[in-house]
Amino acid sequence: MTKPPLSLHLAAPRGFCAGVDRAIKIVEMALQKWGAPVYVRHEIVHNRFVVDGLREKGAVFVEELDECPEDRPVIFSAHGVPKSVPAAAQAREMVYVDATCPLVSKVHIEAARHHENGLQMVMIGHAGHPETVGTMGQLPEGEVLLVETPEDVAGLTPRDPERLAFITQTTLSVDDTAEVVAALKARFPAIVGPHKEDICYATTNRQEAVKAMAPLCDAILVVGAPNSSNSKRLVEVGARAGCSYAQLVQRAADIDWRALEGVRSVGITAGASAPEVLIAEVIDAFKARYDVTEVPVVTAEENVEFKVPRVLREPA
Incomplete structure (x- = not known):
């Protein structure tokens, strides 16, 4: 036929992408350097095939740091983690490696810089996504307001509408994000945006x-x-x-x-x-x-x- x-x-x-490639390489090199098991907080990247392959080599995937023993290395996923996570690892004197994508780290640095300048942050992102949780966790509670849609912008109650900056999750739809940014700029004309777009x-x-x-x-x-x-x-x-x-x-x-x-x-x-x-x-x-x-x-x-x-x- x-x-x-x-x-x-x-x-x-x-x-x-380069960030995923690097994160996987980090787990593989950690296994080579320290032997199995190496613990990984959250899926290193969001792909079951990749995670299962690393698990077979000796990686142990956990959701929280308290599931890791003190005497084994732990790796933080490519999505990034709140500041409290490496602080807790240091307090327990753990060996840890941060596999956060450098382009996500760039957003973290940006948020910290705006915070130092007295600006409250608006983050465009998906609630509960590890990257959003990690980025919001760079600053004290209440310093980052989360929006997902243009409609969410109408419900924002910032401390001072004249002292705002926005950042975004790196994996969003370019077109959807542009609509949210337009809504933010229409409601808060003084809002400060990133020097270079956050979407990677x-x-x-x-x-x-x-x-x-x-x-x-x-x-x-x-x-x-x-x-x-x-x-x-x-x-x-x-x-x-x-x-x-x-x-x-x-x-x-x-x-x-x-x-x-x-x-x-x-x-x-x-x-x-x-x-x-x-x-x-x-x-x-x-x-x-x-x-x-x-x-x-x-x-x-x-x-x-x-x-x-x-x-x-x-x-x-």
Whole structure:
């Protein structure tokens, strides 16, 4: 039986970003340096395949620091942690390595600088997301007000409307965030913004690739985890950019083939914490069912690399 033809549009950039790459490397180097087990507070990155792979090598994932013994190293996830967490690790004289993405750390530094200048912060982010919790936890209680939507801006009651600054989670939708920023500036004209946009280069690049791909595709699949903010944003961006069927899949086994019946063009991308091996698995699944023509959709080139902390570069 002949396979139906299919154009498979492959977004570039997609998948791992420099911050995720660095975080995974930190866990692997810590295991090499100190041996197993090495404890990791929260999933190092939001991808079950990656986490399970590190668990097999000897990483133990916990949600809170008090689940870690004093005599083993602990690593803080790429999403960042409140200031209280490293302080508690120091108080217990633990060896710890901070795998916070440097672009998240940049937002932390920004928040601290504005706080020192007497400004109250407004954070645009998703309530309960580890990155938002970590960033808000850089400052004393009440110093960071959280908004998710333009509607939330109307309900803000700042200490002084003339003394405000805003920061954002790094993995948000670029377009949604622009709407919230516009609402903030309309209500608080004196509000201070970041020197350089907080949404990271990788989030922006992946969203731009999806925007370019969406009008060409009958369907878009985003390889990523359901708890990955940047992956979920890619699904939303694809739908908003004109693709009638945009879905998140963790692996090839999650593809709903019945929903794809009759499609002639499919776009594939992946969130920043999804490894290329899972993307290849999805592409192979299409090749098993269709006569595939691969169409690269390249909107940017990435060559960013972040160094691992010095403690891991030094001999044990």
